[in-house]
Amino acid sequence: MTTTTPVAAPPRAARVATWVYFGLNGFAVGLWVVHIPNIEHATGITHSTLGLLLLVLGGAAFLGMQVAGPLADRLGQRRLVPAAGVLLGIALFGPGLADNWWTLGLALALFGFANGSLDVGMNAHAVIVERGYPRPIMAAFHAMWSIGGAFAALIGAGTLRADVPTEVTLGACGVLCIVVSLATSRYLIEADVPDEPEQHEERAKPPAKLVWALGGLAFGLMLAEGVANDWAALHFRDVLGTSTSTAAYAYGAFAVAMTIGRFATDRVAAMVGAMAIVRYGAALAAVGLTIVIVVPWVPVALVGWALFGLGLAGGVPQLFTAAGNLDPRASGALMARVVGLGYVGLLAGPALIGGLAHWMPLNLAFILPVILCVITVLGAPVLRAPKD
Known part of the structure; x- marks a missing residue:
């Protein structure tokens, strides 16, 4: 496997920023999951239809990964990751506003694409950050994804218990995702890859x-x-x-x-x-x-x-x-x-x-x-x- 000259003394802020994006991704996915019963009821779809729409979500996520990977190499993670985070925040509005099967399908297609894009982008950025450390740090990033999902479950349980409308909860959390993505983007870094034309x-x-x-x-x-x-x-x-x-x-x-x-x-x-x-x-x-x-x-x-x-x-x-x-x-x-x-x-x-x-x-x-x-x-x- 090929390695590169690590980025020079990456600031702790870059590591924390990566934690934030992993947590944000887990948080957004978790919010969707805990609201599935409400959304299913609001759109009037059956379990079988929901199963098909979940395949749409998964397929869109896979497509997002394949598009975002080359884009990250071309544009850099500092551009791709926050853009994907903002798109995920926007997409979080969709499931709460859907009122039938096809509007939910469109919402899940956008949500899946944004989720897949952020997934690849933040993992690629995590690799860059890890290169500047003398020891592995990747697994902790993935743990933060789980922590984000746990927070989503707690917040979702609280808002559902308080009968907060689904569209209000998802919309407010979507705005939070957008703000946090933009605020955190300044701390992301790019890889310092030396130019080796002959090789x-x-x-x-x-x-x-x-x-x-x-x-x-x-x-x-x-x-x-x-x-x-x-x-x-x-x-x-x-x-x-x-x-x-x-x-x-x-x-x-x-x-x-x-x-x-x-x-x-x-x-x-x-x-x-x-x-x-x-x-x-x-x-x-x-x-x-x-x-x-x-x-x-x-x-x-x-x-x-x-x-x-x-x-x-x-x-x-x-x-x-x-x-x-x-x-x-x-x-x-x-x-x-x-x-x-x-x-x-x-x-x-x-x-x-x-x-x-x-x-x-x-x-x-x-x-x-x-x-x-x-x-x-x-x-x-x-x-x-x-x-x-």
Whole structure:
């Protein structure tokens, strides 16, 4: 993998600014998620129609990633990231104002495109900031995304309890996203990439197989994450027979463990390296989910979901960092491929498990993400690929 001369002593402000954008992205997505029931009711759509519109959102996000990656390389992250943040704030108005299926579809297409654009841009900027530090810092950025989502859940719960109209909540938070994006943009930085004419062509083309390998691993790990997001609580309720309130603890154990793990990953990665984080993290995730599959006792299954979250916590940030450092001159475009494949996995996971659950018990359907975690264990050595 190719590296570049790091930016000169990047200010702490650039790191904090990146935290802000990650938190802002998680906050915006979380607000949409907690208001889905209200929006579904307001637009009069069915669950099946909502499912189709969610595919529109996902497809638009993927498109946004592929457009934003090359734009980030051409225009620079200092322009792309705040522009995407502002667009996301504007897009947040849409779902609250929609009154039928097609206006909601248009709103979600814009929201997805903005979300995908910001996702790639902020990850590419995080790689630039990380180059100026003597140790890994990427996983903490991803933890801030989770923190942003948690704040959205708290604010959403409060406004819903107070019967604040959905369009008012989303609109006010959209304005907040716009203001924060613009105010934070001054602290972003650009990579200091030295000009090497003689080696430019060679360096501009990292091995395609390596890019696809990183993307494939991201696909597998994010598919596993998507399974936990959508099926952990249902596993407790439908397989273990718990109440709905108790079932919520399954996803809670996973989410809390993943967030804590992401805050801890950077220091561990500095000691053992990215390959070890991906390999042993995936192994731990496989063990945790295997416990979930075979153990019928709630307390032990909670431990299994927590181990699953802890194991998955650090892998994706390491893969994104590796992709961003393959070639600093095309960092955005390369990250768009890897992040995009990971996002496809995140969307595909719940659907695949749902399909398998028609043919077998839900817990046995979890064998698929276990297999993908094992494949990640075997594929982790791609992170040791030669740098030149």
